Amino acid sequence: AQKVTQAQTEISVVEKEDVTLDCVYETRDTTYYLFWYKQPPSGELVFLIRRNSFDEQNEISGRYSWNFQKSTSSFNFTITASQVVDSAVYFCALLDSNYQLIWGAGTKLIIKP
Amino acid sequence: GAVVSQHPSRVICKSGTSVKIECRSLDFQATTMFWYRQFPKQSLMLMATSNEGSKATYEQGVEKDKFLINHASLTLSTLTVTSAHPEDSSFYICSASGVREETQYFGPGTRLLVL
Numbered sequence: 001a002q003k004v005t006q007a008q009t010e011i012s013v014v015e016k017e018d019v020t021l022d023c024v025y026e027t028r029d030t031t032y033y034l035f036w037y038k039q040p041p042s043g044e045l046v047f048l049i050r051r052n053s054f055d056e057q058n059e060i061s062g063r064y065s066w067n068f069q070k071s072t073s074s075f076n077f078t079i080t081a082s083q084v085v086d087s088a089v090y091f092c093a094l095l096d097s098n099y100q101l102i103w104g105a106g107t108k109l110i111i112k113p
Numbered sequence: 114g115a116v117v118s119q120h121p122s123r124v125i126c127k128s129g130t131s132v133k134i135e136c137r138s139l140d141f142q143a144t145t146m147f148w149y150r151q152f153p154k155q156s157l158m159l160m161a162t163s164n165e166g167s168k169a170t171y172e173q174g175v176e177k178d179k180f181l182i183n184h185a186s187l188t189l190s191t192l193t194v195t196s197a198h199p200e201d202s203s204f205y206i207c208s209a210s211g212v213r214e215e216t217q218y219f220g221p222g223t224r225l226l227v228l
Contacts, residue, residue: 043206043222045206045219045222047218052215095215099145099214100162101157103156105156106155
């Protein structure tokens with residue numbers, strides 16, 4: 001079965017702390033894509049990253065970094081030195097062979113000043 | 114690049130009326146567009162997938178006569194909620210993918226409230 005699990009429903013940290021959002025996936029495909037999207041209170045989904053299954057290199061973009069590990073079927077997202085503007089719901093998603101996204105339940109991240 | 118617009122952003126209507134939501138890809142040709150529905154504090158639920166010039170493919174449990182989807186051009190798809198009822202109130206989001214189909218770019222969403 002194709003499935004994405006975001007076990008953390010809600011995380012609350014104080015500004016400037018580092019925070020990691022977990023994502024575990026299940027797929028029968030050998031080629032697949034993983035995504036992270038941010039959904040701020042306004043509702044608009046913001047694309048953060050796409051990673052294909054053949055590229056296990058970790059990626060860093062400013063304060064954001066992603067750790068992709070096929071051995072554990074995980075694609076975790078870390079925000080370093082969190083800021084209040086990072087408060088949002090973050091979704092991890094898996095693209096299936098029909099080019100449809102399988103969504104995790106989302107993790108609500110609250111950054112307190 | 115890869116901007117998707119949605120109109121209207123918010124709509125309030127009376128029960129029994131029909132509401133049309135537009136989704137446009139502004140700077141790329143969208144070979145495929147997706148329509149999602151999102152209830153409060155929940156993840157996105159795919160309603161249907163549409164390819165330009167062909168009929169939409171609806172997910173199980175989504176009434177095609179209730180939610181009419183038209184994808185007449187490579188930059189425009191519309192979702193019409195026919196004879197809307199209060200239970201249709203929700204946040205509707207479209208997305209579009211172009212030549213590189215791996216990534217979907219999302220519109221800002223439409224909040225529908227049916228009274």
